[in-house]
Amino acid sequence: MYDGGKIIPGLIIFLLIITYPFYTNIGKPVAEIKPDLKTPEIERLEVKECVEPKAFMRAEHMKLLNEWRDSAVRDGNRVYINSKGKNYQISLQKTCLRCHSNRDKFCKVCHTYAGVKPYCWNCHFAKQEGKG
Amino acid sequence: MAKTAKPPKPEELSKIDYRPPRTHWMDTPVQFKEGTFCYASRPKYLEEVDFPNAREWSSADEDWKLPDNWKEILLEGIKDRLKKYRSFQLFMDICVRCGACADKCHFFLGSGDPKNMPVLRAELIRSVYRKYFTLGGKLFGKRAGARELTYDVFKEWWYYFFQCTECRRCSVFCPYGIDTAEITMMGRELINLLGCNTDWIMGPVANCYKKGNHLGLEPHTIKMNIEMMCDDIEEITGIRIEPTFNRKGAEILFVTPSGDLFGMPGIYTCMGYLMLFHELGLDYTWSTYASEGGNFGFFTSNEMAKRLYYKIYAEAKRLGVKWILGGECGHMWRLVHQYLDTWHGPADFLEVPKSPITGTVFEHAKSTKMVHVVEFTADLIRHGKLNLDPSRNDHLRVTFHDSCNTSRGMGIFEEPRYIIKHVCNHFYEMPEDTIREKTFCCGSGSGLNAGENMELRMRGGFPRANAVKYVHEKHGVNMLANICAIDRAALTTLMQYWVPQVDVCGVHELVGNALVMKGEKKRTQDLRLEDLPGVEEETEEEGE
């Protein structure tokens, strides 16, 4: 008894699962994901720089935001001194979002792409449309 | 030849060191310890069934007189079996060595020898498989768990594949169901290719092939033995039973292991069958040709097992019976249940078994057409067809040993218990982890019950004896009932060694004791011709 009638379908299921990434993407162009930096506030900046260097912000912004939250909410400290010694007010809405006023085109693009659901917006702008 | 090597005292034997040795198992050479292995087969037995390499040799010798190309024969044998048995190929590949099986083996529990852990028993052969049949083993050798097949490795196989009773307890616990019985069977087939069988297995095989049964009882002897039992039955009950032999046109052919025809306590079980069938007026016959339910061929090779089991259907066809009833036996029922139909079926010349007494159709045996006698008897009791007096077994406090093969290769748990509870008033179970699918082997199954193998058998039976001892001390159990001919012989020896206060019997001996037969005289003796306590002899009353 060889059970081909059970083994072959089993193998096909295995193949369908394991090759899922390929047959769903093959031929599709790889999407270029770029957060949009064109806001009026950024346009107005003379030196276009964030609180920390770009590469750091791309990889570690969530960590920084977390520290900011703890610092502001738990310790009442609202001043952030960055790696260059420059002072910033610790505030998501007044500092971050003042420049990056386009949440949907800035935050949400990457978060959606990477399948990430931060809980920033549970408190900030909770009632409004955009979560990202 | 059948000298008994005396094992050490129980107190010494039960001191078991489970710590593995310091040396790696591949670097620990096998040591043949007296009392833990069987004698080599005499050449005449091999010749009688055309097995290869028949010669005088001894398993204790340095030189086993193997053919020059022994290595090629073994490797070719492995290759062949990997292609024929998915179990073998799969079980060579998927073990993860989690060790769940380790302390499930009665031989490991009784000996502490790490090569008796099922996982390591399999690695004995798996390591060779890796060396010759896998890329990793070929490339990386020992680092990949592979080793050369050497003369010593072959001897190690021989030693340890005759320290496994194919009981399948490990397979219950293995997360992938790896069954060491399958591996041991393959190991023994390979051993068989070089003619290195044991005498205790080959003797019965050769006997069974030509004479019809393991004990080599010739037709007139079978009849005589059974008639002597009938004499005893007459003495006990006053009823003369006249069973028939090789009778054409009987409704049922009865096949039981020949152990029931010779020696104690097997014959008491047989007397139980005889009394039961007589009382029912069953239209059945014995056969002197198909006079063996067991199959020691299975302990050499699949082919030999098939050759021996040819007789059952052939005889049923010749005699023109409607169906076959099988006696109490362990490995017989594994084979009848899982192999017989595949080997020699379809048995379309038979009818679906139907109890002539109750009308019950045994649907679960509709293809093989063979019913287990405890299924048959349980059905009778359920339908109130038997007049039973369980108080005749009141001097017995009974526990039940589930035989490995009927437990893990069939699942016959409730039928014997149902019978025992109706024919005895005192029944006690052994601890839960030692019964049913978790039952422990008698330690002497699969052809290991030789006299020269005594220490090994007492070690292998240690867990079973331990559980019996527990119920003996707790409940005063003095009788160990079972449904296996090897158990009846092996457990008797085991009990004498570990728990001498406990005796061994078949379930149908208990039935025979309790069965109230039409026209019987007042019973003062049990089937063992021992006085029933508390029952006075009628003659004494008359004498006064």
Place this chain on the structure above:
Amino acid sequence: MGMLFSLVVVVALILIALFGVKVIGLQFLFGVIIPYIAVLTFIFGMLYRVLKWSRSPVPFHIPTTCGQQKSLSWIKHSKIENPAGTLGVIIRMALEIFLFRSLFRNLKSDLRDGRLVYGSDKWLWLAGLAFHVSFFTVFIRHLRFFANPVPKFLNVIDSIDGFLQVGVPHLLITGVLLLLAALYLFIRRVYIPQVRYISLPADYFPLFLIIAIASTGILMRYFTKVDIVKVKTLTMGLASLHPHIPDGIGAIFFVHLFLVSVLFTYFPFSKLVHMGGVFLSPTRNLANNSRMKRHVNPWNYPVKVHTYEEYEEEFREKMKSADIPVEKE
């Protein structure tokens, strides 16, 4: 034996990837070529393995029965532990595959003053289950790197897995559990003398490899971060067969990817094939109905037998004198 060897191999693998990426700059090799080879080896290796098994037939019907057989109608049949039909087998197999039924039976035996005692021992079952469930979940979670947009069910899995809402990014329980369970399995393997005795390099190596994979994954997620958008650009490139390596992905990512590639390549040639093998185990996937339905052995061949005629020939006179009927007078 084998433990140190396996550890050295895994450390060497990590160093090879670090060296290759950081010093020589072989990002394309480690990020594209090796992963492709690994996936192909895994797929074809597993197919080869399973097809090889399937070419060997199951000649006999050998389920291991762990409960009451189906026999007389009034005896309660154990439908799952001793199934008599397909449905029972499916349930039995499902319990085996998803809940490790057999391992759940595990007992530990102990010899005390000449007495054997048995106790339930569920730790191996628990750790084994935690390990496999975690591994599977982690594997599925990683599909988010191979789908754009990310399917809803992956977001759901992520939010369940991260329900503790500890830290940013959320701590995913299965990642940590995977690491802890693998560590437990390793410690157990070393600690129990019998298990250590039977262990081969092939037992330590996958454990170390998986521990290293889980560790680099956890490092990347919570400690030395990598630019996740760039990582996904790379993985999406792999999936759509337009491989491309964006600049600026940390070396740790390549180490992680390389270790996973090694695991994929190693998988079909190792004991890890039990993933497929468990489905084929004839002691589990057969119904105990061999007396009801004939099981056919494809290589069943005629054998030499001793017929009744030959038997009677030998014993005719003895049979006659004992009044046993014979065919030929």
